[in-house]
Amino acid sequence: MEKIYFYLPTKVFFEKGGIEKYLPQIKNYGNKFLIVSGRNFIFRSGLFERIKNILEKERIEFSHFSNVKPEPDTENVEEGVEFCKKEGCDCIVAIGGGSAIDVGKAIALRSKNSGRIENYFGEKEYENEPLPVIAIPTTCGTGSEVTRYSVLVYRKENTKKTIISDRIIPKVAILDSSVLDTLPESLVAATGMDAFSHSAESFLSVKKDKLSEIFSIESLKILWEFLPSAVKGDDESKEKVFFSSLLAGFAINKTGTIIVHGIGYSLTVKYGIHHGTANALLLPYVFKYLYKNGYREEIERLGNIFGKVENIKNFVKKLGLPVRLKDIGVKEDDIDELVKLSKTGCERALKNMKIKEIDFREILISAF
Ligand SMILES: [Fe+2]
Numbered sequence: 001m002e003k004i005y006f007y008l009p010t011k012v013f014f015e016k017g018g019i020e021k022y023l024p025q026i027k028n029y030g031n032k033f034l035i036v037s038g039r040n041f042i043f044r045s046g047l048f049e050r051i052k053n054i055l056e057k058e059r060i061e062f063s064h065f066s067n068v069k070p071e072p073d074t075e076n077v078e079e080g081v082e083f084c085k086k087e088g089c090d091c092i093v094a095i096g097g098g099s100a101i102d103v104g105k106a107i108a109l110r111s112k113n114s115g116r117i118e119n120y121f122g123e124k125e126y127e128n129e130p131l132p133v134i135a136i137p138t139t140c141g142t143g144s145e146v147t148r149y150s151v152l153v154y155r156k157e158n159t160k161k162t163i164i165s166d167r168i169i170p171k172v173a174i175l176d177s178s179v180l181d182t183l184p185e186s187l188v189a190a191t192g193m194d195a196f197s198h199s200a201e202s203f204l205s206v207k208k209d210k211l212s213e214i215f216s217i218e219s220l221k222i223l224w225e226f227l228p229s230a231v232k233g234d235d236e237s238k239e240k241v242f243f244s245s246l247l248a249g250f251a252i253n254k255t256g257t258i259i260v261h262g263i264g265y266s267l268t269v270k271y272g273i274h275h276g277t278a279n280a281l282l283l284p285y286v287f288k289y290l291y292k293n294g295y296r297e298e299i300e301r302l303g304n305i306f307g308k309v310e311n312i313k314n315f316v317k318k319l320g321l322p323v324r325l326k327d328i329g330v331k332e333d334d335i336d337e338l339v340k341l342s343k344t345g346c347e348r349a350l351k352n353m354k355i356k357e358i359d360f361r362e363i364l365i366s367a368f
Contacts (some may be wrong), residue, residue, distance in 0.1 A: 001210070002209060002210060003209075003351070004211050004250075005207045005209075005289060006209070006211050006212070006254055006255075007166060007169075007253075008250065009166070009171070010135075010159045010169055010170050010171065010172065010173050011146065011170050011171065011172045012146065012172075012173050012246070013172070013173070013174045013175065013176075013316060014175040014242075014243065015175075015176065015241065016177045016178050017176060017178060018174050018175065018176040019050060019051070019136065019174055019176045019179075020050075020054060020231045021295075022172070022174050022241045023051065023054050023055070023058075023173065023174065024054065024058045024060070024092065026060065026093060026134050026172070027058065029091045029132040029171055029172070030090040030091025030131070030132060031061065031090055031136065032062065032089045032090055033055070033060060033061065033062040033063075033089060033091050033092070033093050033134075034062070034063055034065055034080075034083070034084050034087060034089035034091070034092050034093065034096075034107070035051065035062055035063070035065065035066075035093045035095060035096075035248060035315075036063045036065050036068060036080060036092055036093065036095070036096075036100055036103055036104040036107060036130060036154045037064070037065070037066050037068060037094070037095045037096050037100050038068045038069075038092075038096050038099065038100055039064070039066055039067060039068075040093060041096065041182075041183075042066065042096065042104055042136060042138075043066075044182070045138070045179070045181075045182040046182075047138065047182075048064075049096065051093075051095065051112075052142070052299070053354055056101075056148060056271075057220075057236075060179055062089075062093070062183075063083070063087035063089055063324075064256060065079075065080050065083045065084065065107075067079065067080070067157075068080070068096065068099050068100045068103045069099070069276075070099060070154055070366075071098050071131035071153050071268055071269075071272070072103045072153065072158075072333050073100065073152060073153035073154065073155055073346060074116065074117050074118050074153070074154055074155070075150055075244070076152075077103055077106040077107060077110060077117045077152060078110070078116065080103055080106075080107040080340040081107050081110045081117070083304070084107050084111045084131075084163065085111060088132070089111075089132060089307060090116055091131055091132050091133075092104045092107060092131050092132070092133045092134065093106075093133075093134045093136070094134070094135050094136070094138070094162060094170075095135075095136045095138060096127060096138050096139075096310075097138060097139040097141070097142055098139070098141070098143075098144045098151070098194075098275065099135065099190065099352070101133075101135045101142060101144040101145060101170070102144055102149070102150040102151050102152065103150075104133055104135065105130070105144075105149045105150040105163070105168040105170070106120075106135055106152060106163060106168075107131075107163065107169055108130040108132070108133045108168060109130040109132040109150075109163065109167070110154070110176075111123065111130075111131055112128040112129065112130055113126045113127060113128050113133060115362055116319060117152070117163070118156075118161070118354055119170065120165075121154070121161040121162065121163055121327055122161045122162075122163075122164065122348075123164045123165070124163075124165075126165075129167060130165075130306030131170050132169050132171045133168065133169075133170040133171060134170060134172045134173075134174070134231060135141075135170040135172070135174075135240075135340055136174045136176070136179070137173070137175060137245075137259050137304060138180075138183065139180075139183060139187060139190055139191040139242075139245075140178045140180060140183070140188060140191050140195065140230070140238065140241045140242040140245045141190070141191025141193070141194035141195045141198075141245050141276050141368065142191065142194065142195075142245065142249070143195065143198055143246065143248050143249020143250075143251075143252060143253075144170065144249065144280060145170055145175070145246070145247050145249060145335060146170065146174035146246065146249040146250055147169065147249050147252060147253040148164055148165055148166050148167075148168060148169045149164055149166070149252075150162065150163040150168060150254075152172065153268075153269060153311070157197045158269055158270075158344070159265055159266065159269055159344045159345045160265040160268065160269065160345065161303060162348060167275070169253070174247075175242060175243075176247060177235075177239040177242050178317050180235075180238045180239070180242060181235075181347070183238075184266070185231050185232070185274065185320070186320065186321075187232065187274075188227075188230050188231050188238060188241070189231045189276075189280075189281065189319040190228070190274045190275075190276035190277045190321060191233070191245070191276045191317075192223060192227045192230060192241045192244075192245070192276070193227075193276045193277070193279060193280035193316065193319065193321065194212075194222060194245075194275060194276030194279055194280075195219060195241070195244055195248040196219075196220065196223045196227070196248075196279075196280070196283070197257070197261065197264075197276070197279035197283055198216075198219075198245075198248035198249070198251060198252045198257060198279065199215070199216035199217075199219040199220045199223070199244075199247070199248040199251055199259075200283065200287070201255075201257040201258045201260050201261060202215075202248070202251035202252050202255040202256075202257065203216045203220075203251075203298060203301075204256075204295055204298050204299075204353070205255035205256055205257070205258055205352040205353070206289065206347060206352055206353060206354050207254060207255040207352055208251075208254070208255045209254065212250070212251045212254040212255050213230045213251075214247065215247045215248065215250045215251040216247070216251040216255075217252065217305070218244070218247055219244040219245070219247035219248040219277065220244075220302065220305050220306075221305055222240050222241065222243065222244040222247075223241060223244050224281070224305050224306055225240075225317070226240040226241055226244075227241055227315075227319065228241075228318060228319065228347060231320070233321050244309060255352065256348070256350045256351070256352045257269065257349060257352070258286075258352050259286055259342075259346045259349045259350070259353065259358060260279050260282050260283050260286045261279060261345075261349060262342065262345040262346030262348070262349035263278075263282050263286065263342040263345060263346065263348075263360065263363065263364070264278035264279045264282055264345075265278075265341075265345035266338050266341030266342050266344075266345050267281070267282075267325075267328070267330075267338075269345075270337070270341060271328055271329060271330065273328055274320050277321055277328075280316045280319070280321045280350065280368060281316070281321065281322055281323060281324070281325070281328070281367065282314070282363075283312055283316075284309055284310065284312040284313040284323070285313065285363050285366045285367040286363055287299055288309050288366065289319075289358075289362060289363050289366070290355075291309060292308070292339075294354060294355045295354075295355075298304075324367065324368065325364065325367045325368045326368060327335070330362070330368065332368065335361065335364050335365060337368065338364050339360045339361050342360040342364070343360060346360075
């Protein structure tokens with residue numbers, strides 16, 4: 001049998017109402033906690049009050065950095081690092097979607113290591129152990145609660161770049177599906193499709209193995225069956241989608257993603273398109289291209305779940321997400337720049353692919 005290397009160091013609690021039950025355990029990881037979150041959802045949803053009540057009852061000391069931006073950049077992380085140091089926190093509790101969790105991981109690393117966060121892009125060695133991270137995801141897509149990645153916008157290069165390090169994988173992940181009660185339908189769709197993209201891309205990565213395959217296939221099956229009803233608000237389906245996003249996280253933690261994410265970064269940086277929406281839009285076109293260029297066998301295997309690639313496009317459309325670049329405000333004249341941005345955005349993705357030459361223009365024109 002082929003060799004397998006798999007590393008899953010996160011203690012995972014998947015339980016409705018789990019926040020009340022398991023949050024007190026963070027005491028084992030530090031003395032003063034930095035809650036890292038965005039500015040809106042955590043307050044609007046009542047989640048902050050919930051967390052605050054538990055922490056106060058348990059006499060757990062904390063500060064709150066609530067300024068994570070929707071597409072956080074390196075500056076945003078540095079701001080968080082300064083706050084963390086000023087407040088003397090020694091453990092991060094990241095609450096939110098991928099943005100908050102990724103920023104939490106980056107703050108954890110940078111607070112204990114010098115320089116600027118951009119020095120740590122890629123798979124860099126560094127001296128000091130990052131602060132421990134506890135992750136509480138509030139969307140059903142990121143998977144970041146169990147991965148070694150922190151993806152940040154890097155303005156200098158007009159793209160998103162990734163820190164890759166086993167040492168920033170969260171120590172604890174609490175997946176409490178009650179947080180999805182107030183998640184807008186459009187975000188269930190977009191983040192669910194991010195998970196879909198993680199699993200589908202993972203399956204095409206050269207780094208996949210028998211174990212990552214189990215996670216990605218199971219996650220795709222669940223999403224294909226339950227994402228539409230989750231988007232319509234069915235609680236049980238939402239919980240299933242939440243579970244599938246966790247599985248997809250395990251899968252990409254091993255394999256990374258490929259060019260759907262790489263090209264998607266350019267749409268997010270240039271047009272501010274939600275990360276999951278960008279992936280959902282691009283996925284069918286990228287898969288059609290790859291089907292003709294070296295990935296026929298893999299995509300046919302995935303076809304056991306969704307049939308023809310064209311069906312993914314209809315699926316995305318039914319979820320209420322855009323399926324053409326035109327629909328998100330891309331002009332035909334922008335394609336040249338998007339090709340350039342995609343090349344930069346895909347540098348890392350290409351390492352996970354068996355073909356190294358990609359005709360980005362062909363993909364983008366077909367998606368237009
Ligand atoms: Fe993603």
